[in-house]
Amino acid sequence: MRWFLLIAFAISPSVLAEDLLPEQYRASGQDALYGQALFSLHSGEYQKALGLNQALQKRRHKNTPLLKIQQATAQLGLGMSQQAKKHYKKLLTAKSSKLISHGTRAQAWFYLAKHFYNKGMWSTALQAIHQVKGGHLNPQLKDEFHFIAATLELFQGKAKQADKHILAISPQSMWAAYAFLNLAVSYTERDVHINQVDAVFEKAKMLTKYTQHPESLEDKINLMAGQFFFATGRGRSAIKHLKEVSLDGAFTSKALLTYGWALTEQWQYHDALQPWYMLKTNHSPLNQDVQETLIAIPHLLEKLNAKVMALGAFDYAGEQYEMIYKQLEESAKRLNTGEFIEPLLAQQIPDKWGAFAAIDLSLPNHPDRIYLKDVMSKSYFQGELKNLRDLHVMRSQLNSGIEQLAAFEKVQITRRDEYQQVKNDKRINLTSRQLLKLNKRYKTLRATVDKAFKNPSGVGLASEFEKNQLASFKQLNTDFKALDENGHYLQRLRRVEGVLKWALSQRYYERKKEVSKNLAILDGKIKQTRRQLKAAKLAFRSTPKSFNGFDKKVARLRTKYQQQLKRLDIVYQKQREKVGGIVKLDIKKRQKVVMDYQLQARLAAARLFDETSNKHRVVAGAEVRQ
């Protein structure tokens, strides 16, 4: 059964949460919130999508079932499988919902099954896959559907149902190779005849050409076949398959180890040494296959009767095991002090989280990276690490939220100060006073102007001298009337008076033009001041109290954030312990294996030492006797 797990984890192509969504477009052209929620969801920003979805649901949007599907999809994207599962089940089983067509329903069940399959929740995945109606499924997904269904059925031990699905897969599909590999593995567990098992392995190998990484898959099939044949005592068949595994792949070390054992089983001891030496020289002692080789080599040397060499090799193995054990001990310590988990979390992308955000598992120059790679390749560990990473990201989000709230508080204070400044501004008083002065000046000027320009003859503009002259003319006129009978002086007087009046009338128009211009300027000033006053009054009246009400909201949110942070810290610690526990357990298992090997090596060394010493004693005794 453990082989099945290997296959299942090896082929977990990425499924995005939005693949589960039906092809639904926004109903209202200008529903910004809904449109944005859709955009976020389809572009993989699940957190934003879920937040907007919650806001939409608060607004009691009409398309509630659709919103629920989108909510569940975003939840799935954020790794909230339990909550998503609840929503999906409720929605997809509700047959009355016209929103979901048969095709969409089938597709949604399929992707849901695939999601749970990838997460290792096989019974839930099987329940979901049983809901898929193959007839309604997109033809492009059919092969994959049959593959997942077959694998899940095999997990449950239902071989017949699995066979049906395997036979339904198109041979040109990439899933065919994986399916036949699964079939071969299931045959090995079902006591099927060896020739049939070999045929299925061969078929799987043939079909690898349709997969994305044919070489790697072929190596894997050869290794699995080799291990199977070796385990069933068919060394030659095992050798045939193991020889085909490439020397620079992921399965090289295991293949070399098994190849050596298969040759040993065939009494080809000399030949068996070669792959083991190759394995020992090219790989780190922390590799478990190398650890096995360390004890296997002296065992083989002993079989070759090279007892002294074997003794040396056993001693060397014992020393190596001691060193490996110490290294593992140090790793466990590093785990306790957080030297392993914290750097791993620190190298993750800070704002990426959720089920589909991959974890950066590279451990550059980390002393534990060789065996941690093995632990990390396990899907269960990755799932738990993802949860821890999500908590880590959430913690930094909460912290940045608290910082943002502090910044909001500053904005609020600035706004309040601005408001107070406007309210305390003396501009209105100053402008009002200036306007009053200008108006007064205008009025006085107007009165003077009106008086001066009352008579268009320009008399109003005459100077004091001219006024006296005009008065003299009047007096002289009366006097001349009495004295001059011919009117000769009177005519001359009128001429002089006419010249003065003409000069006055000429000046009147020029002065009037000038005065009008000056009055217009003054009028403009008054209008401008009036506008300023109006604007200042408006600003005073309408200064936004945009800081009002926010202090309470900010304070309330801050309290919520701080509480959440405390709660998160508790959960984070628990999750960290859980993740650490997985690695610790793995380290313990490795230590136990190393200790077993060491014990075996020491016992064998002691035995060999005894034997070789006896031999020396026997030889020495014989010499004495001679």
Next chain:
Amino acid sequence: MKAIHSSITAVLCLFSLLASGYLMAADQADLDASIETLKSEVVSLNQELFELEEQLLYPATTEFAVFVSMAAVDDFAVSAIKLTLDDQDVTSYLYSAQQVEALRRGGIQKIYIGNLKPGLHKLTAEILGKDTDGRSLKRTVVADFGKARSSKYLEIKITNNEKQNRPDFAIVEWK
């Protein structure tokens, strides 16, 4: 008596083992559930913070936002949009294939949000993209609009001109 005592001890040991196993499993399930609850709460909190931010930084009297939408256009994929407001560059955005698909599936993207004073303004959108044959396409759309003392929303709409079999670009005002 000794036998009874030992059997009771054995039963108790078995019971405690079973109980501890059950408790451990329950603990694991509880932890998963608490993580999910935490996630849900953090999402709600962040949404609340986001709403507060929008209310505080972009008051209704000055708020101005530009959205992008693309309806039923299969033979054009937008690759970038650059916005210029009153002859000043305000934002530019590069689209991933996933985001283009999101627009195609009815999503609306809020490409820009800011504050704008009342009066007459000019928005220029430079749209870059590729058609199905891989040919680059560049279009510029301009909109003159007035802003009063209330929110103003504009939408850059990419639609399909079925008659001429080419994409159409326009800036529309939301009423």
